[in-house]
Amino acid sequence: MKKSAGKQMITIAGGVLACSMQMMGCYPLAPAYFAAAFLEGVSGVWLTAAMYIGMLYFMPLTATVKYAMALLVTAGAIKLVEWANEGCPAFLAAILTAITTMILSFCGGLLEWKDQPEVLAVFLEGIFVFGAVILLNRGIHFFMEWQGRGNRIEQEPVDRGKEERLSGYAESFQGLSQIFMNMSKKKEQYTAEELGQMQNELTGRLCANCDCCAICWEQESTPLYGILSNMITSILNVGTPAKESEEELSHYCKHSKDMVEEAVRVFEKASLNRAWYNRLLENRQTIAEQLDAMAYIMKDCAKEEKLLDTQEKKALAEIRYRAKESGIVIEEMHLYENQEGRLRLTAGLRSKMGGCVSVKSFLAAVSHALGKDIRAAADCRSFISKERTDFLFYEDTKYRSVQGIARLKKDGAQISGDNFSFLELERGDLLLGLSDGMGSGSAACKESEMVLDLVERFLEAGFSVETAIRMMNSAMVMKGESDLYSTVDLCMVNLYDGAADFYKIGAAGSFIRHGQEVTSFAPNSLPVGVGTNPEIEHKKITLKNGDFVVMVTDGVLEYLHVPNPEETMQEIIESINTNHPGILAKKILERVLLFTGGKVSDDMTILATCIWEK
Known part of the structure; x- marks a missing residue:
């Protein structure tokens, strides 16, 4: 920040007045004030000239010579220190100024200059100069940095209308999201109107070209309505027409076989149309969720930082x-x-x-x-x-984290289908992530890698964890071309207060070790990509100094071959005495292999994390 010319002139004028203060035949305020102002970046040429004028006016000639030399030596010494160290602390400048002034006073006495101070006065002057440089430098600095009311307003880089605009945008997106959501109500069952349309389409295709149409349908008491209705209901419930309906229909219609085949075809067509319609509704719901997420981000951005x-x-x-x-x-x-x-x-x-x-x-x-x-x-x-x-x-955060990983790929597989993630966000959160792609090999690896990559991107963009998971799931549902699904196991740790939030979708249990006590969190939900509304199981705990978080994929727990694998894993973790996450993860994997006889029937990944106070 450039210093104003007015403040510079006031500071320079203060240097003239500093030359008028006399103590025991000395003028210690002159070199002290010069060093303090010079350190602050006040114009050296104008400051020196002003102080020389003040010395000539207020001081005797011998004192003027001494302090004029002191000012030059002080300026040179400060510049030399700044050149060598990129800066000169005030205490170092104070020492240089005090020593320079004392040396010149002693030299003046040896050369028998008139009106030189006594030895005691020389030492006292040096001490005064040392303290005065530090105090004056701080005072001049705060004077130069002081901002008036008008300047303060100009400094505030705040757009006053941004919050209102973003809030308005967020409300618009939420309204649009609600419209899409209202349009996204799935049809789980056929309505009576839809069943009637199927029956009309069925009879319209076959009966309209039949010579017996008038005989079959113009009679008021014709049983065909009931027979066809029962047949369509049977197809709806079990997928095929009931034999009773087929036999009964054969007594009244000479084209009964064609009628049954056409009924099955009409129903298959209606089922396909409904499937595509519901798929369209799912996409609408996905768009609605993404609009909701955008509204959330806008509302978050509208919360103006102070x-x-x-x-x-x-x-x-x-x-x-x-x-x-x-x-x-x-x-x-x-x-x-x-x-x-x-x-x-x-x-x-x-x-x-x-x-x-x-x-x-x-x-x-x-x-x-x-x-x-x-x-x-x-x-x-x-x-x-x-x-x-x-x-x-x-x-800065209160805690720091250390992570360790141990993993094995399935026997005979070229690549593991498990993926893991460590991501420390700028806002002070640590993301721990595991994803297990269904099956094994490169396809499962790519699927689980995509899941974690999407979550990381959404979190870095500022979305909440729940919103990031839902948007990632929406992307996976819309992608869903190979019926490959992945589990999601996330732990978000706030490194300021140790609060840990666990989010699981189809994932295995997680374990928290506090001292020698181990607790677990074992959820039960479907993997991501199965539906548009994933069941997110959430648990919140508070971690303390030295606590461990152990996250595993299902390949670790499923092949322990014990009635309660979570309890067995707790016992394994309790039995391992180490404070190193990497060693803990490797020893857990070694113990698990003892249960499997050394066989790796599925990809195994163990992620261990410990938080420590800084």
Whole structure:
């Protein structure tokens, strides 16, 4: 951020006044004020010229010579330190200024300059200069960073109408979704009207061209209505006409055999039409769910993050002060707070002297100023260069995670049909995923890989886990060309508070180890891709420091050959004494192979994760 010319002029004018303060024959405020203002980036030429004028006006000639040399030496020393370290901390500049002033005072005494201070005064002057540089530098910094009311409004990069617009879009999408949903009510049974249409189509095809049509249908008491109705009902219930209806029909119609065959054909045609109609309704329902998901995202985006630039202006000024000492220039910076109270910082940074400065230096400055640990976004650069780069920082999480995996493919198979996923999201959530494709081999592998890939993409786009699962299932249903299905086993861990949400569709049980106690979660649902409304089994628990989560595919549990495989797996996990997730997963797999006699009858995958406090 460029400093205003008015503030620069006020700071330079303050340098003239600093030359007028005398203590015990010394003028310690002059070098101290110069070093503090020079560190802050006030124009060196104008500052030096103004202070020379002040020294000539307020100081005797010998003092003017001494402090004029002190200013030049101090400026050179600070520049040299900045060139070597990309920045000069205030305490180091204070030491350099104090030493320079003391040396020149001693040298002046040795050369018998007139009006030189005593030895005690020289030491006291050095101590005063040291403290004054630190205090004045901080004071000048906060003065230069102070924002008036008008400037504050200009800094807020907020579109006031965005929330209303997005909320309006979300309501529109939800309304459209409701329309599609109302159109998507499946026909599970034939109505009386539809059965009547089948009967009319049947008689219209055969009876219209028959010579006996008038005899059969013009009689008021003809039994054909009842016979055909019973035959169609029989076809509806069991798929074939009842023999009684066929025999009874043969007494009244000479084309009874053709009539039965045509009835079966008409019903098959009606069943096919209904299947396609229901398929169309499923697609409508899929579109409705996707519109609902879009509405959810828009509502989430409409929840405006709170801009904290005004409330935290002191903290932001402290960040600038500490970043400046590390040789970092902050051209633009904004602090936000999300709905959960987590902080997010955006900053446009460059190095002061044109070299490279580690981002860790800036993170240390931010963490100290905000009183919270801060982390850089995953795709941020590691160094700050001379060209401006925009960085994104988040409040750091309380927990970190370590994962381990152990897997075996089915005997005789070239590739495993199981796939797994570890994904740490920027918002501080960790996704653990397992998917078991039905069967084994490359087809099952591609299916399970697609399932996890879709879930990851939707979560990275900002969708909730439930919405991501439903949209992924919609895509799998619409794809469904090979009748291949996959299980979904997800665990979303909030690394801020340890809350873990398990989501399972057709997956095997999961296990949580806390100390030596192991609990399990064993669901029972169909895989994804079977229907448009998957049954998502959900369970929420809270993990603590050192807790393990063990997720397995069904190939691990099914071949234990015990009455209750979940209890057996709990005993296996309890018997293994290790804090390493990779070792835990491998030892579990080794114990499982003891139950199977070393045979791998299905793909086996074990995913173990542990969370630790940072």
